[in-house]
Amino acid sequence: MTAYVPALTVDGVSKVFDVSAPWLNRVIERRPKLFVEAVSEVSFTVETGTCFSIVGESGCGKSTVARLVTGLYKTTRGDISFGTGATGRPIRVQMIFQDPHSSVNPRWRVGDIIAEPIREMKLRDTEKETMARVRELLETVGLGADDAQKFPHEFSGGQRQRISIARALASEPELLVCDEPTSALDVSVQAQILNLMRRLQDELGLTYLFISHDLSVVRHMSDHIAVMYLGRIVEQAPVEQLFTAPQHPYSKLLLATIPDIQNPKRRVEAQAGEPPSPLNPPSGCAFHPRCPIAMEKCSKVMPELLHAPGHAKVSCHAVAEV
Amino acid sequence: MMAQPIAASKEPEAATPALDVSGLSVEFPSRRGTLLAIDDVSMQIAPGEILGVVGESGAGKSITGLAVLGLLESPGRISGGAIHVGGRRVDTLSEKELTKVRGREMGAIFQDPLTALNPLFTVGKQLVETIRLHSGMSKEAANDRALALLQSVGIPAPRERLRQYPHQFSGGMRQRVVIALALAAGPRLIIADEPTTALDVSIQAQITALLRKLCDETGVGIMLVTHDMGVIAETADRVCVMYSGRVVESGPVAEVIHNPQHPYTKGLMAAIPSLHDRVETLAQIDGSMPRLNARPTGCAFHPRCPYAGPKCSAATPPLVSVGVTRSACWLLQGGTQ
Numbered sequence: 001m002t003a004y005v006p007a008l009t010v011d012g013v014s015k016v017f018d019v020s021a022p023w024l025n026r027v028i029e030r031r032p033k034l035f036v037e038a039v040s041e042v043s044f045t046v047e048t049g050t051c052f053s054i055v056g057e058s059g060c061g062k063s064t065v066a067r068l069v070t071g072l073y074k075t076t077r078g079d080i081s082f083g084t085g086a087t088g089r090p091i092r093v094q095m096i097f098q099d100p101h102s103s104v105n106p107r108w109r110v111g112d113i114i115a116e117p118i119r120e121m122k123l124r125d126t127e128k129e130t131m132a133r134v135r136e137l138l139e140t141v142g143l144g145a146d147d148a149q150k151f152p153h154e155f156s157g158g159q160r161q162r163i164s165i166a167r168a169l170a171s172e173p174e175l176l177v178c179d180e181p182t183s184a185l186d187v188s189v190q191a192q193i194l195n196l197m198r199r200l201q202d203e204l205g206l207t208y209l210f211i212s213h214d215l216s217v218v219r220h221m222s223d224h225i226a227v228m229y230l231g232r233i234v235e236q237a238p239v240e241q242l243f244t245a246p247q248h249p250y251s252k253l254l255l256a257t258i259p260d261i262q263n264p265k266r267r268v269e270a271q272a273g274e275p276p277s278p279l280n281p282p283s284g285c286a287f288h289p290r291c292p293i294a295m296e297k298c299s300k301v302m303p304e305l306l307h308a309p310g311h312a313k314v315s316c317h318a319v320a321e322v
Numbered sequence: 323m324m325a326q327p328i329a330a331s332k333e334p335e336a337a338t339p340a341l342d343v344s345g346l347s348v349e350f351p352s353r354r355g356t357l358l359a360i361d362d363v364s365m366q367i368a369p370g371e372i373l374g375v376v377g378e379s380g381a382g383k384s385i386t387g388l389a390v391l392g393l394l395e396s397p398g399r400i401s402g403g404a405i406h407v408g409g410r411r412v413d414t415l416s417e418k419e420l421t422k423v424r425g426r427e428m429g430a431i432f433q434d435p436l437t438a439l440n441p442l443f444t445v446g447k448q449l450v451e452t453i454r455l456h457s458g459m460s461k462e463a464a465n466d467r468a469l470a471l472l473q474s475v476g477i478p479a480p481r482e483r484l485r486q487y488p489h490q491f492s493g494g495m496r497q498r499v500v501i502a503l504a505l506a507a508g509p510r511l512i513i514a515d516e517p518t519t520a521l522d523v524s525i526q527a528q529i530t531a532l533l534r535k536l537c538d539e540t541g542v543g544i545m546l547v548t549h550d551m552g553v554i555a556e557t558a559d560r561v562c563v564m565y566s567g568r569v570v571e572s573g574p575v576a577e578v579i580h581n582p583q584h585p586y587t588k589g590l591m592a593a594i595p596s597l598h599d600r601v602e603t604l605a606q607i608d609g610s611m612p613r614l615n616a617r618p619t620g621c622a623f624h625p626r627c628p629y630a631g632p633k634c635s636a637a638t639p640p641l642v643s644v645g646v647t648r649s650a651c652w653l654l655q656g657g658t659q
Contacts, residue, residue, distance in 0.1 A: 057522035156610045157379075186378035186549065191593035191606040198603065213523070216552075220595035220604065243597070257527035259552025260597055261579055272476075274492050274525060 005083040007091055007175050007207040008046040008069065013078030015039040015064055019279070036278050038064045040231045041078070043305070046175070046224075048083060051201065051208040053218040053239075055254070056228035057275055062211045065228075066179045069209060070095045085174045091207075094173035098180040100160035104152045110163055111148030114138070117171040137166040142196060158189035165196065169204075177209045182217060194220060215258050219243055227251045230278055230286040233305060237312035247314045249291045285317065293318050338409040340511045340543025341367040341390065345403035346413075348382075348389050350614075352397070357614040359385050359398065361567045364641075367543040369510065372533065374558030374575065375547045378590075380611045381564040383547045387513045389413075390545070391430055392420045408510040426456045429504030433516040435496035438503075439488040445472075445499050446484030449506060456507035471502040474539075476532055494525035501532065505540070515547045530557045551594060555579055563587050566612055566622035568638075573647025583649040585627045621652065629653050 020026060020033040039061040046052040054062045067073045069080060070093055085091040097103040104113055114134045117123075124130040135145035141162040152160055161181065168176060181197070182190040194217065200206055212218050218225060219239060226236040227250065235248035246252045273290035276282055282289050288298040297317050308314040348360035360382045367373045375383045388394050390405055392412065405413040407427050415423065424430075432438050440448060449468035453459060459467065465484075472480035475498040488496060497517060504512050514533065518526040534557055537544055546558055554561050554575060562572040563584065571584040582588045592605035609626045612618055618625050624634035633652045641650040 057524065158610055186611070187551070188378060188590060188593045188607040189610055191595075191604040192608070194595070195603050195606055215523075216595040216597050219597060220600060239600075253524055257524045258597065259523075259526075259530075259550065259556045261552050261555045261591075261594060262596065262598055264555040272528065274494055275522070 005081075006045040007048040007083045008052075008209065009079075009081045009083075010042060010044050010065070010069065011079045011081070013039060013042050013065075013068060013080060014076050015061075015068055015073060016076045034279070037281075038231055038278065039068065042228075042231075042233055043078075044226055044233065044236060046207055046209055048174075048207055049201075049205055050223040051210055051221050052224045052226070053210040053212060053222035054226050054228055055212060055215060055218050057213060057254075059230075059275060059278060060228040061231040061278075062213075062228050063179050066095070066177050066209065066211045069093065070177050082175070091174040092171055093175045093177060094168040094171055095177045095179065096161075096164055096168050096181045099184050100157055100164055101184075103164050104160060104167070106152050108151075109148065110138075110150055110152065110155075113152070113163065114148070114167050114170050117167065121171055123170075123172065133170070137169055140169065140200070141166045142192075156189075157185055158192055161185060161189075161193050162196065165193075165200070169200070174205070175207045175209065177211075179211045180213070181210075183212070183214065190217070197221070215254065227254065230275065230281055232286065232315065233313075234287065234315045235312060236305070236314075237310065241310045241312055245310070247308055247312060247319050248287075248316050249293055249318070250287050253290070285315075338369075339366045339406075340369050340371070340408060341365070341373075341545060342406040342409075343386070343390065343403065346386070346389060346400065346405065347402035348385055348394065348398060349401040350398045354615065358401075358617075359567055359614060360389065362403070363564075363567075363569055364403075365545075365562050365569065365572070367511065367545060369543050370537055370541040371560065372537055372544045372546055372558045374554035374561040375545060375564060376549065376551060376554050376561055377564035378549060378611055380566070380613070382567040383549075383564050384515055386564070387430075387515050387545060387547045390511075391424060391428060391513055392417075393430075425452065425509070426507045427509055428511040428513065429507070429509040431497070431500050431504050431512060431514040431517045433519050435493065435500045435520070436488065438500045439496065441488055444485055444487055445491070449484070449499075449503060452503055452506040467506075468502075471505060472499070474536070475499070475502045475505075476528070477502075493521055494528060497521060497525075497529055498532065501529075501536070505536065505542070508540070509542060512542055512544045513547070514544055516549070517546070518553060519548070519550070526553070527556075533557060551579070551590070563590070566617055567614075568622065568650065569641055569648075570623065570651070571647060571649045572641070577646050581647075583644050583647055583654055584651050585629055585653070586623045589626075621650070 016035050016037050019036050021031055054065055056062045068075055082090045111134050114137055115130050118130050118133055124133055134148055138145055138147055143162055182193050210221055222239050225239050225242045226233045229250050235251045246255055284299045284301055285303050288294040303315045303317045305313045305315040306320055308319055344364045346360055346363045350357045350359055363386055377383045389400055400413050404411060412423055446468055450464045453464040453467050469480050472483060477483050477498050518529050530553060558575045561575045561578050562569050565586050571587045582591050589607040607626050620635040620637050621639050624630040639650045639652045641648050644654045
């Protein structure tokens with residue numbers, strides 16, 4: 001018996017990008033090197049078989065976290081570790097991207113696109129078995145086995161997203177990192193893809209790391225949510241708790257501004273302010289210039305992500321003091 | 323906060339709608355035959371009213387907006403119907419006459435505020451130029467009006483902002499500048515095509531609240547084209563749901579959202595994940611919007627419709643009143659046989 005290890009553990013991960021001007025410009029214009037910390041000290045764990053979502057506005061670092069987890073970026077600081085899969089090896093990770101038009105090769109037949117990971121990782125012995133697996137995958141995601149012969153341009157956006165899901169499943173992953181998988185799709189098609197992803201989770205026991213800016217989609221999909229603001233997690237809570245009792249002022253702002261179809265908050269004065277530039281983050285808590293309950297301390301000391309009532313963790317001085 | 327009214331003193335007669343589109347059709351001739359992008363679309367917008375035009379990609383909502391503005395790209399052309407803006411027919415005007423009407427009578431707000439502004443000129447210069455072109459004001463008067471416009475769209479420190487270039491503005495602030503430009507000549511109608519799609523939710527809420535406020539204060543009519551039912555629910559007074567080039571349902575926004583009649587609207591509303599309760603599986607509409615060159619006969623929605631009968635594939639249903647809304651479905655007009 002080994003100790004239980006969650007599917008994914010992200011521990012104090014930071015990512016710094018060098019956004020300096022070219023070398024010659026720096027010398028001539030006497031400009032210093034410029035760094036931006038896109039993700040700072042982010043920690044969370046994802047339990048096997050659950051869906052963990054990261055939400056936030058553009059530029060908050062949520063997609064960078066997805067790319068760090070899949071190894072597309074290297075971490076600057078911190079550790080990312082994976083649990084063990086069914087056969088004792090570390091779990092496999094795959095990624096689904098936002099834009100189904102640019103994430104599949106237009107010159108390859110769909111069958112080859114899906115077969116590539118199988119061939120590359122030698123998951124099947126013969127070509128015949130590989131193609132049988134491709135047909136099986138196509139049927140799993142709701143396409144026809146004959147579609148393997150077609151090219152991506154013959155499919156609509158929703159069908160192409162099904163192809164990229166089939167390709168992601170081809171390497172038999174246990175953890176799927178989904179970066180805005182439905183943001184490029186229409187609502188009626190979005191529902192098809194979300195239903196498919198939920199069904200696959202039940203059937204294959206998948207674990208999801210789900211990145212989205214759409215809170216209603218996140219609510220539908222996830223068990224646990226982390227809200228990011230300017231590279232940091234400001235609140236982390238089980239889904240029901242975050243939606244019924246958000247604690248961080250930014251989570252409250254997000255929930256208050258999202259358009260609500262069932263009972264629209266018409267004519268409510270919107271809260272002013274915009275997210276600051278990550279190049280020049282405010283001192284202390286990054287949210288303090290927009291925060292309605294900011295105190296003097298907020299502009300000086302960065303709040304830590306502390307346990308709050310319920311199973312939440314909140315990074316806010318005002319919440320910590322209560 | 324607002325000292326002077328933004329709309330020019332152009333009191334519209336109570337009966338004249340800001341926009342009256344009747345039986346509009348738009349076609350795109352191509353080598354493989356003529357594609358009908360908009361088919362017999364009618365809509366009215368009263369002064370001070372926001373009409374939401376909603377639909378999925380390919381429904382023809384943006385084309386409708388472009389047709390009103392006279393900005394259809396060749397080979398696209400209006401093949402039928404009439405468009406009246408503030409009582410004046412605009413679809414028959416020559417390009418030269420249209421240039422005068424565009425901007426003065428109708429303004430436009432597009433999705434990406436960066437491409438709508440000229441990066442080489444300051445925001446002030448662009449505003450002053452637009453105001454002077456349409457009103458013939460003196461430079462000083464136009465400058466004052468530009469200042470008032472920036473103030474009314476909620477840009478802090480407008481005097482300094484007038485001297486800045488578009489790249490010095492954030493996305494939300496840029497969209498406010500574009501709104502100020504659209505309002506510059508005091509138009510009767512604004513076509514806002516996905517004005518908040520490129521913005522974050524907290525900024526989106528600010529912009530929709532601003533549109534609402536300007537509409538109430540200046541009496542301009544707004545055609546809000548979007549794919550986001552949430553934005554419509556928060557902002558619009560009435561809504562037109564489009565599918566494959568036709569209006570399938572229209573009516574007061576609360577009625578269409580809470581009590582949709584057309585099977586497509588019903589499916590669309592059920593497919594949106596709720597913020598309030600969680601369901602195991604979302605209702606989904608199988609298939610996708612037909613392409614223009616493969617539009618089904620009869621009602622274009624019938625291959626995806628769970629209630630479709632023989633009549634649905636035979637004839638196109640007209641838009642008729644069903645209760646308080648108008649709906650184009652044979653099912654609601656006495657059966658599908």
